[in-house]
Amino acid sequence: MARSLHAPSPAVGLALSLAFFITLPSLTSAQSGPDVARAYRQANEPSLVRDFAELLSYPNRAFTPEIREAALYIRDEMRAVGVDTELVEIEGASPLVLGTLMVPGATRTLGIYVHYDGQPTDPSNWTHDPFEPTLYTRAMEAGGEVIEMPADGSEVDPEWRLYARSAGDDKAPIAAILPVLRSFTESGVTPTSNLIFMFDGEEEAGSRNLGQYMEMASEVLDEIDIWLFFDGPAHASGRPQITYGVRGASGMEVTVYGATRNLHSGHYGNWAPDTGNVLAHLLASMKDENGNVLIDGWYDTFDPIGAEERAALEAMPEWDEELKRELGVVKTEGEPQSLPERLLVPALNVRGITSGNTGSLARNVIPNTAVASLGIRMVKGNTAPQLRQLIVEHIERQGFHIVDEDPDMETRLQYPRIAKVTGGMSGSIASRTPMTEPFAQSIQAAASAAADRAFAPGSLVISPGMGGTLPLFLFTEVAGKPAIVVPVANHDNNQHAPDENLRIANLWYAIDLYAQLMTMPATVF
């Protein structure tokens, strides 16, 4: 397994010193890692909340100049808890933060993936500035009220919520890794595996440089036996979960055209192409009212699930009715199939439509374009170009001439219907790690122990595939390693949306969980 990393290796284009000699005393039987981490947390809850808020105050949109500040902050905090950490940088990319903690005698190396970048924010839709973390007594929609950050020695209610971009997706793991390692250092606990931490700065922008970063750091990363993905939310029931797969994601945009300019709806209404209606017919043709995608070949594109996945699916809690009550929904797409089943087939939905204006800005015009942004979620076996091609062929079958830029006059006068299609050629690829892998039981046992303690006995949910997207394929499909997703965020964390938040109890669970995983018995695999 882990060969010696003691000799510095010249990584391609990367001046990264990976030499690190562990100086921690070895694990004492009197104090287990999970106990130590929990005791440390209980003694320091107010400062852990404040530290989390500080981490969240760093703007972290991928490819912005300021994201490097966030990367440097994480590097310094990781160094402070004894992890040899460096920025790996590609010009024009967001830095990768790479940390190594090598344990003498360890026969196993865990890779730990977290991303520190966040979704774009439109502050006008947020209750507070997305980078001014704000503490609430509970969720806003449950009547939570703003409170001050807790002073040392005060009580911290685990139902509190901290609101800020990336609170749930995906800075919470960073806020939990740091105190776990600090508690280990202070109490002399040694992890049972070598640990390699990789903090991705481009996940919400498609991790487009991660493949190259992983090549640059391959000498280190090749040592890894299993990747653990610290990302994603808990099961919708609120129960913790681990997941063996993720969906891939891509997005594309379709624009339909009317006249060359907006037309007065009085002078031309009933005659000029009604772009909103044209787009409506096109979108309606793509999916029926029960959520079945009507695009030819859509459901022939992916790998079927195996017996283990089917069994896990059936063992999952029935939570749809509860979720529908919570979300105010009577009818779901694909009924009576459950949410976990629906996550194992490729999804197509409308991320947005813009045409003209509504509300007080609505004007009496026939808009000259109508634009739909389509979100695509892929499952194992799908690729973005494959699904894009099916969609393009579908649009053509609806009578549209396809263009890739706004049509010129000659094109407009040649075709009765024109659709511009952009994007969708690339995207993150879906991944599913076989549940039959030998390490699966080991990870499950560690996660179960943490879940039993932080939530309730037997609370851990084993999910064959989650709906969200992580760049898991780079690890499973490209690098050929097994990978398991180990989420901690509350399921209602509003990730990717305004007023993202983390429930403090979920941060405490993360601390329990990571302490378990970092001190799993060395003999299991």
Next chain:
Amino acid sequence: MARSLHAPSPAVGLALSLAFFITLPSLTSAQSGPDVARAYRQANEPSLVRDFAELLSYPNRAFTPEIREAALYIRDEMRAVGVDTELVEIEGASPLVLGTLMVPGATRTLGIYVHYDGQPTDPSNWTHDPFEPTLYTRAMEAGGEVIEMPADGSEVDPEWRLYARSAGDDKAPIAAILPVLRSFTESGVTPTSNLIFMFDGEEEAGSRNLGQYMEMASEVLDEIDIWLFFDGPAHASGRPQITYGVRGASGMEVTVYGATRNLHSGHYGNWAPDTGNVLAHLLASMKDENGNVLIDGWYDTFDPIGAEERAALEAMPEWDEELKRELGVVKTEGEPQSLPERLLVPALNVRGITSGNTGSLARNVIPNTAVASLGIRMVKGNTAPQLRQLIVEHIERQGFHIVDEDPDMETRLQYPRIAKVTGGMSGSIASRTPMTEPFAQSIQAAASAAADRAFAPGSLVISPGMGGTLPLFLFTEVAGKPAIVVPVANHDNNQHAPDENLRIANLWYAIDLYAQLMTMPATVF
């Protein structure tokens, strides 16, 4: 006809002195009104362009505080050309500007309607500030370039365009009325009719107080024999036109609901209601791909046209193919029916759709609402509540529960599909003045003479109904007067849209036309 207006009359709530003794010398046969006005224009073209720009620089959104400044400016300019002009005001409304020019011995009174308010503007979509009038050598899309305002004595190219909100809709008539009256005063020309000018400040906001204003001023307005509406664009061919009818307009908004909050499209995509798709199915159900409205009863709601209208329709120029080439359109709604035919049936189109975001702001969410703003154009016989009711019943037949405010949780959990419908209860009513009225020939003759001179012999188009909307019904249906619409703006003036503009040649036509109308032979009716 016109009874004496010399004695001031106590109008309800209105301190308006209508006493006015005309001091102009009587018409001399040597100098016709149209000749005088044309000569004056030719001698003063640069200053007329600059005066128009000054008029356009007054912001004029109805119900804003600043619109009163625009009203005061018009009042003062009208007074300066000898018209007894006052503001009529209702608290909270935009002022009505009312002017009277009584001619001793006149046996006929013309009412002249213009509106001085404009559509809302979103400056970010304009090439220049909408209230900083900018002169171009020709239309922007024809390669026009910005030029300075012309100095006295310089040449004015009639193909120049002046860009600003309301350049076409509807301040151009004001910029033409003023020089016509100034030329008459300077040259001793007397109009052949009493003239009552009414400048509406709320037309683009539905003229909601105009009915009350007209009651307040009824003692003056009752004197009017015919209303002339100085509004609307020329025929699409660029030829001038007069019109006997207008469509009514109303707007309504439909919102469909998914979950109570935006959902992550990965975690819930394929399961959560896809609001964009739900709205697409609803909109597609309302109108087929050929532009036929599919709402039950839609085409049973209006008055059929008569033989004269049918004949006028058939005499109109065939212009659809030209217009399609100009607008870059191959397929129109309702083909092979022509645009003028399509304007005589009620229209339904999508003014705007908003749901989530597109482009760089698109995020991986399933938006919790999708909103469509519907524009409705009514023809004679339609009322807004009648068409609204048909639409509401249609939405119900698609399985939606109708609400008038955002649904609460109880409502959400009771109905699988919910649509909020707002607006649409009121709107301007369509109007069509019979072409068989005795004054029709008189107005047609005057307009033909102006069109022959300013454009080309035989260029005037007689249209039974225009597509746009004016508060004509208050005059025809409520006050029981005949009314004819006499437009002057170029058809491609971008009214209601960004980069609205007026072609200078159309301002010169307006001067010819108004001079003809104000000096029509007194004997015709």
